[in-house]
Amino acid sequence: MALRHFGAAAALAVTVGFGASPAWAATEIQWWHAMTGANNDVIVKLANDFNAAQSDYKVIPTYKGNYADTMNAGIAAFRAGNAPHIMQVFEVGTATMMAATGAVKPVYKLMADAGEKFDPKIYLPAITGYYSTSKGEMLSFPFNSSSTVMWVNLDELKKANVDIPKTWPETFEAAKKLHANGHATCGFSGSWITWVNLEQLSAWHNVPLASKANGLDGFDTKLEFNGPLQVKHLENLVELQKDKTYDYAGRTNTGEGRFTSGECPIYLTSSAFFGNVKAQAKFNFTAVPMPYYPDVKGAPQNSIIGGASLWVMGGKPADEYKGVAKFLTFLSDTDRQVYIHKASGYLPITKAAYEKAKAEGFYKDQPYLETPLLELTNKEPTENSRGLRLGNMVQLRDVWSEEIEQALAGKKTAKQALDAAVERGNTMLRQFEKTAVK
Amino acid sequence: MQKQAIFQSKLLPYALVAPQLAIVLIFFYWPALQAVIQSFLLQDAFGLSTTFVWFDNYIELFRDPAYFESIVRTFFFSFAIAVSSLSFALLLAVMADKPLRGSMLYRTLLIWPYAVAPPVVGVLWIFMLHPSLGVLARYLRALGIDWNPLLDGDQAATLIILAAAWKQISYNFLFFLAGLQAIPKSVFEAAAIDGARPMRRFWTVTFPLLSPTIFFLLVVNIVYAFFDTFGIIDTMTRGGPGTSTVTLVYKVYSDGLLGGNLGSSAAQSAILMIMVIVLTGIQFRFVERKVTY
Numbered sequence: 001m002a003l004r005h006f007g008a009a010a011a012l013a014v015t016v017g018f019g020a021s022p023a024w025a026a027t028e029i030q031w032w033h034a035m036t037g038a039n040n041d042v043i044v045k046l047a048n049d050f051n052a053a054q055s056d057y058k059v060i061p062t063y064k065g066n067y068a069d070t071m072n073a074g075i076a077a078f079r080a081g082n083a084p085h086i087m088q089v090f091e092v093g094t095a096t097m098m099a100a101t102g103a104v105k106p107v108y109k110l111m112a113d114a115g116e117k118f119d120p121k122i123y124l125p126a127i128t129g130y131y132s133t134s135k136g137e138m139l140s141f142p143f144n145s146s147s148t149v150m151w152v153n154l155d156e157l158k159k160a161n162v163d164i165p166k167t168w169p170e171t172f173e174a175a176k177k178l179h180a181n182g183h184a185t186c187g188f189s190g191s192w193i194t195w196v197n198l199e200q201l202s203a204w205h206n207v208p209l210a211s212k213a214n215g216l217d218g219f220d221t222k223l224e225f226n227g228p229l230q231v232k233h234l235e236n237l238v239e240l241q242k243d244k245t246y247d248y249a250g251r252t253n254t255g256e257g258r259f260t261s262g263e264c265p266i267y268l269t270s271s272a273f274f275g276n277v278k279a280q281a282k283f284n285f286t287a288v289p290m291p292y293y294p295d296v297k298g299a300p301q302n303s304i305i306g307g308a309s310l311w312v313m314g315g316k317p318a319d320e321y322k323g324v325a326k327f328l329t330f331l332s333d334t335d336r337q338v339y340i341h342k343a344s345g346y347l348p349i350t351k352a353a354y355e356k357a358k359a360e361g362f363y364k365d366q367p368y369l370e371t372p373l374l375e376l377t378n379k380e381p382t383e384n385s386r387g388l389r390l391g392n393m394v395q396l397r398d399v400w401s402e403e404i405e406q407a408l409a410g411k412k413t414a415k416q417a418l419d420a421a422v423e424r425g426n427t428m429l430r431q432f433e434k435t436a437v438k
Numbered sequence: 439m440q441k442q443a444i445f446q447s448k449l450l451p452y453a454l455v456a457p458q459l460a461i462v463l464i465f466f467y468w469p470a471l472q473a474v475i476q477s478f479l480l481q482d483a484f485g486l487s488t489t490f491v492w493f494d495n496y497i498e499l500f501r502d503p504a505y506f507e508s509i510v511r512t513f514f515f516s517f518a519i520a521v522s523s524l525s526f527a528l529l530l531a532v533m534a535d536k537p538l539r540g541s542m543l544y545r546t547l548l549i550w551p552y553a554v555a556p557p558v559v560g561v562l563w564i565f566m567l568h569p570s571l572g573v574l575a576r577y578l579r580a581l582g583i584d585w586n587p588l589l590d591g592d593q594a595a596t597l598i599i600l601a602a603a604w605k606q607i608s609y610n611f612l613f614f615l616a617g618l619q620a621i622p623k624s625v626f627e628a629a630a631i632d633g634a635r636p637m638r639r640f641w642t643v644t645f646p647l648l649s650p651t652i653f654f655l656l657v658v659n660i661v662y663a664f665f666d667t668f669g670i671i672d673t674m675t676r677g678g679p680g681t682s683t684v685t686l687v688y689k690v691y692s693d694g695l696l697g698g699n700l701g702s703s704a705a706q707s708a709i710l711m712i713m714v715i716v717l718t719g720i721q722f723r724f725v726e727r728k729v730t731y
Contacts (some may be wrong), residue, residue: 068696075483075484075698078485079484079485096483099482100483102486185579248589249588250588251676251678252676254564255570257570263570392697392699394697395692395696395697398677398678398692401678402677402678402680402681403680405588405678405680408589409679409680431702434480434489435481436482436487
């Protein structure tokens with residue numbers, strides 16, 4: 001008897017207790033992300049600021065491992081019926097997310113349904129182009145964007161009496177001089193071999209990587225990166241690899257330490273490498289635009305982005321979507337974008353934020369932070385430089401890397417390697433096309 | 439004839455094994471069955487569209503010459519990992535079995551690596567042998583060896599075998615040590631009195647008496663090399679350079695988890711499962727005959 005009374009009293013107390021607290025009333029919004037270190041702090045601050053600014057919704061950020069882990073966790077959660085509201089997905093996962101009609105809620109639709117003010121024109125087109133349909137409908141919300149830049153060790157270049165190169169031939173010359181001048185194991189190198197030397201190279205020279213506007217116009221796309229430009233570029237790398245004037249540094253960014261340690265004085269990788277360079281490099285450095293081949297007409301074009309965007313998952317109630325939409329509006333705010341840009345080194349996503357950072361003189365001290373923006377906005381994007389949308393991109397990149405490695409190891413010619421990469425990639429794209437939801 | 443009924447009730451024995459059976463069914467057979475079903479399907483990563491495709495996933499695999507290469511490679515890797523970790527562990531166990539001062543310390547230290555997770559093993563070896571980060575790599579280069587596993591497939595394969603074997607040594611060591619200590623000392627003494635020298639004593643007395651342990655470890659090591667090495671491969675080489683370190687289990691992992699191609703990945707696991715069943719069968723049928731219990 002007594003026990004039963006106690007139970008009822010406890011239940012009552014709990015109801016009253018939670019009923020009175022505003023935390024109970026707030027609709028929770030789950031946000032899964034892959035940011036660590038300083039960038040994780042940025043995410044937590046954004047969520048806290050949003051939660052403090054209003055009381056209807058509560059954004060809860062959760063770190064879910066690296067990009068691939070976060071995406072796999074999200075997919076697994078969706079299959080189990082409890083996906084998060086917002087999921088940070090790296091740019092190479094875009095096609096996979098987009099193909100999953102019903103699993104995601106497109107951002108343009110979300111904003112319209114929630115009646116939230118939303119003008120896609122305020123965002124930088126070079127960034128939103130990647131995440132929009134060919135009709136300009138924004139599918140996901142850009143969050144952290146970066147691009148490929150060339151990091152340069154100014155001290156070593158000065159020592160070897162080399163100017164900062166602008167074109168690829170100049171880069172090769174500079175690397176040879178550096179190689180002869182104490183950099184025997186690495187004149188220049190780079191990370192993300194396929195991103196830098198196939199994907200960005202093609203966009204930067206306005207050459208297609210794949211048909212159908214690099215896949216943006218449909219999943220029935222075919223790879224086309226075995227053209228003369230890409231073959232010539234790979235041939236150059238193979239030639240320079242022989243005496244380590246160029247030295248391959250792996251498929252991902254594990255080789256980036258070779259720049260900060262001073263081993264490689266010229267290094268092509270993401271602009272998001274900034275944080276590490278600033279923290280570790282004991283020399284003067286800068287980041288300049290990617291080199292180009294001057295004999296290609298119209299080069300350089302514009303670069304494409306890397307990084308990640310926020311996808312809104314499908315199948316949630318309308319009032320929760322309202323909170324998600326409010327949160328995206330909150331993130332679009334100019335001051336907030338300037339804050340994200342400064343704190344993380346990632347690009348601002350709105351035009352107003354870029355202008356504001358410029359007006360504040362932010363790039364005077366750190367001109368290299370403007371480099372990726374200048375590359376992205378260098379020219380009006382074309383079919384070949386708007387972005388990429390290929391299914392199974394993570395694995396595609398591994399297959400392409402495999403073939404490039406064969407060429408660099410001297411087991412295949414550059415042409416054979418790229419032909420094989422195209423052929424094997426196309427098989428995977430057809431497979432993806434079959435499984436994509438119609 | 440008298441029935442040997444220890445259990446009075448007919449149901450009780452079933453009830454007693456039921457929990458174990460349930461666990462085996464739920465955690466082993468049910469997922470295995472699901473994998474087999476999945477291997478006949480074509481499905482997107484989110485599980486939104488599913489098509490039944492009969493044996494397409496299998497046919498696709500056997501059309502791919504790279505798949506056969508990876509089968510051959512896997513057998514080579516497994517053999518190399520099993521042989522090197524077993525022989526090295528045996529050597530260490532024989533040495534640690536001797537009455538030494540501080541032998542407990544040695545034993546503890548030798549068992550440690552087993553507690554390390556495979557990806558951590560990968561990272562550890564990368565710090566030693568990565569061409570630009572590695573401490574040992576620097577010495578190798580100073581010696582004039584062109585150490586570059588990022589582009590040299592044979593070196594990358596060596597690296598994987600070394601790391602995978604290293605991790606398994608502790609486990610093998612533990613069993614070998616226990617096996618050695620179970621051999622009665624009197625047998626050795628008798629052999630010594632007969633005039634057998636240490637090497638001869640090892641090959642004619644210790645080795646045959648250890649054969650059950652060796653056989654057991656051989657099976658365990660091959661299963662380990664087949665199934666448990668993808669974490670090491672993923673952190674160290676991601677299958678590269680080229681495809682020179684893509685083994686069957688790494689392919690299952692990369693196609694299924696990285697590529698979202700669940701059908702093909704499931705078909706590969708089914709094939710892998712059959713292979714290990716056959717392999718274990720062969721071991722028990724032919725190798726076990728040489729074992730004296």
